[in-house]
Amino acid sequence: MLAESSHRWPWLLLLAVAVVGPPLTGEPYVAHLMVLGSLSALLAVGLNVALGFAGLFSFAQGAFYGIGAYVSALLVLSSGAGFWTAFLAAGVAAGLAGLLLGLLTIRLGGHYLAIATFAFQEIVIVVIRNWDSVTKGPLGLSGVPGPAPLALPGLPPLEFQSELAYYYLALAVLVLAVAVSWRLRTSQIGLELLAVRDDEVAARAMGVRAVQLKIFAFSASAVLAGLAGSLFAHYVKNVSPESFAVATSFAVLVSVLVGGLGTIMGPVLGGIALTFLPEYLRVFQEHRFTIYGALLIVVVIALPGGVAGGLQTLARRWRARAQAARP
Amino acid sequence: MAGARPGGPAVSASLLEVRGLSRWFGGLAAVQGFEIAVAEGQIVGLIGPNGAGKTTIFNLLSGTLRPSAGEVRLAGASIVGRAPEAIARLGLARTFQDLRLFRRLTARENVVVAAFCRAPNSLVSWTFPRHQKGLAGFARQAEELLEFVGLTDKAGDLAMYLSHGQQRRLEVARALATGPRLLLLDEPAGGLGRMESEIMTRLIQRIRASGVTLVLIEHNMHFLMPLVDRVAVMNFGRKIAEGTPAAIREDPEVVAAYLGTAQARARA
Numbered sequence: 079m080l081a082e083s084s085h086r087w088p089w090l091l092l093l094a095v096a097v098v099g100p101p102l103t104g105e106p107y108v109a110h111l112m113v114l115g116s117l118s119a120l121l122a123v124g125l126n127v128a129l130g131f132a133g134l135f136s137f138a139q140g141a142f143y144g145i146g147a148y149v150s151a152l153l154v155l156s157s158g159a160g161f162w163t164a165f166l167a168a169g170v171a172a173g174l175a176g177l178l179l180g181l182l183t184i185r186l187g188g189h190y191l192a193i194a195t196f197a198f199q200e201i202v203i204v205v206i207r208n209w210d211s212v213t214k215g216p217l218g219l220s221g222v223p224g225p226a227p228l229a230l231p232g233l234p235p236l237e238f239q240s241e242l243a244y245y246y247l248a249l250a251v252l253v254l255a256v257a258v259s260w261r262l263r264t265s266q267i268g269l270e271l272l273a274v275r276d277d278e279v280a281a282r283a284m285g286v287r288a289v290q291l292k293i294f295a296f297s298a299s300a301v302l303a304g305l306a307g308s309l310f311a312h313y314v315k316n317v318s319p320e321s322f323a324v325a326t327s328f329a330v331l332v333s334v335l336v337g338g339l340g341t342i343m344g345p346v347l348g349g350i351a352l353t354f355l356p357e358y359l360r361v362f363q364e365h366r367f368t369i370y371g372a373l374l375i376v377v378v379i380a381l382p383g384g385v386a387g388g389l390q391t392l393a394r395r396w397r398a399r400a401q402a403a404r405p
Numbered sequence: 406m407a408g409a410r411p412g413g414p415a416v417s418a419s420l421l422e423v424r425g426l427s428r429w430f431g432g433l434a435a436v437q438g439f440e441i442a443v444a445e446g447q448i449v450g451l452i453g454p455n456g457a458g459k460t461t462i463f464n465l466l467s468g469t470l471r472p473s474a475g476e477v478r479l480a481g482a483s484i485v486g487r488a489p490e491a492i493a494r495l496g497l498a499r500t501f502q503d504l505r506l507f508r509r510l511t512a513r514e515n516v517v518v519a520a521f522c523r524a525p526n527s528l529v530s531w532t533f534p535r536h537q538k539g540l541a542g543f544a545r546q547a548e549e550l551l552e553f554v555g556l557t558d559k560a561g562d563l564a565m566y567l568s569h570g571q572q573r574r575l576e577v578a579r580a581l582a583t584g585p586r587l588l589l590l591d592e593p594a595g596g597l598g599r600m601e602s603e604i605m606t607r608l609i610q611r612i613r614a615s616g617v618t619l620v621l622i623e624h625n626m627h628f629l630m631p632l633v634d635r636v637a638v639m640n641f642g643r644k645i646a647e648g649t650p651a652a653i654r655e656d657p658e659v660v661a662a663y664l665g666t667a668q669a670r671a672r673a
């Protein structure tokens with residue numbers, strides 16, 4: 079019933095590589111990068127729900143990420159809450175912030191929404207930098223504890239001390255988020271969001287509750303960013319404002335666009351690729367934003383569906399050719 | 406019903422009743438004091454020169470634009486000021502003159518999403534997945550409607566890749582999918598060749614036969630006149646005449662205002 083191909087094998091392949099790859103290399107640094115890559119992917123999957131499905135521009139993903147990180151860290155540090163409680167609270171807090179921002183701004187058309195989210199991004203950072211008594215200002219919070227071991231019945235307790243163990247935690251959350259976004263995309267709500275993205279006036283005339291749906295998509299994308307923020311805080315153990323600045327929002331946007339806007343796999347690929355490239359390409363480190371800009375231009379001009387969209391087109395052509403070759 | 410006069414006493418048999426409908430854009434009165442009553446089962450034509458305010462009337466009726474003043478009743482209930490999605494649910498559907506399909510969705514998806522108009526609120530059904538099973542029925546209805554407009558073999562194509570004529574028919578199928586009692590068609594034959602326009606004529610006759618009431622905007626008189634029971638004529642935002650096709654053809658004011666310009670255009 080829905081347009082995107084539903085082949086399983088690319089997913090199984092990707093998951094197999096993601097599970098087996100890092101331990102095979104035996105390098106903690108690869109696992110470390112994979113944690114960061116998974117978090118970028120999680121942010122990208124989140125933004126994709128707003129931008130790719132509903133067509134809502136958001137420059138505030140960095141801010142929602144920061145809200146999640148600070149809420150989670152502060153809860154554990156000040157009230158002694160456990161990681162899992164704090165993790166969920168981070169999603170709720172970011173989601174509520176998204177809901178509020180959505181309620182206030184969603185009726186603004188495209189460009190105005192982008193500007194409003196940009197302003198929100200800046201305000202959140204200013205608040206974090208200056209609310210010394212709570213956030214410790216520019217210095218940030220330190221000594222954020224990692225998750226306590228998770229006791230599952232019948233298994234030895236799961237520890238999250240090593241990079242690799244934490245990576246599997248982040249991967250599990252990412253897989254869940256992808257499953258949720260897949261389910262969203264293939265359900266009634268997903269089709270309605272795509273209709274709103276293509277033509278809101280027509281969608282509303284066909285009975286689609288566009289405003290409610292847009293606020294929902296916007297808040298859902300904030301929830302995912304908040305969860306990523308919590309995972310980040312309890313991984314790096316020190317949180318400070320610059321991790322959540324507008325540069326982060328921009329990087330999330332680039333990874334979604336380069337990976338493939340509106341596809342399910344694209345944001346995952348984009349988030350991971352843009353984490354690894356700077357590590358292995360020196361030029362990338364030195365000229366990060368110049369390269370982001372160049373990538374954006376290339377994608378907009380040559381590959382409007384991003385990497386995933388390009389792959390889908392290739393697969394379609396290949397299938398069409400195979401069909402034509404058959405007698 | 407034929408004797409219903411604008412501004413007269415309420416006629417309870419009317420599916421659509423409009424009184425004093427007006428809309429200004431800045432200083433421009435795009436529609437002023439528009440009145441009409443459409444009985445269930447009728448087809449009414451709405452004609453007038455370019456810029457006369459016809460599309461604006463559809464926008465006002467469907468909630469896409471808010472009226473500056475006036476009263477609109479659908480099956481007796483006032484719908485002025487309601488959101489377009491609520492009006493669609495009350496049984497008023499429309500097509501768009503400038504073809505506003507969901508371009509990056511398939512023909513089938515275009516129709517399915519409109520059929521969801523009659524499904525429970527998706528924000529609730531998404532949270533409670535059991536409702537999802539009920540959606541198969543909407544997909545089946547979409548297939549039937551695609552067949553009804555002759556687009557079965559295009560069901561899997563993106564709307565943007567359909568021909569102009571196919572897009573016009575998809576607009577109709579999509580509007581029908583909402584399950585309307587009243588359907589507003591804005592230039593359904595606009596830009597169509599003779600063959601395509603004949604297909605559209607038959608389509609409209611079948612829609613009427615299925616019990617849907619229609620209001621039709623059209624420039625092509627050869628297309629419109631044989632289809633409609635009554636015609637309302639607009640000029641400069643005002644209704645200047647209303648009557649049977651035969652009476653309208655003879656009306657001197659209409660000939661001067663509308664047919665005159667059409668002839669002038671044809672000559673140019």
Ligand SMILES: Nc1ncnc2c1ncn2[C@@H]1O[C@H](COP(=O)(O)OP(=O)(O)OP(=O)(O)O)[C@@H](O)[C@H]1O
Pocket residue numbers: 430433435453454455456457458459460461462502
């Ligand atoms: N959203 C709008 N903002 C400003 N002016 C508008 C708007 N919509 C319509 N108008 C103006 O209102 C007048 C009526 O336009 P409308 O589209 O209703 O005409 P129409 O009778 O449908 O013409 P056509 O036969 O060309 O489709 C025109 O002068 C148009 O420029």
Ligand SMILES: [Mg+2]
Pocket residue numbers: 459460461502
């Ligand atoms: Mg018009």
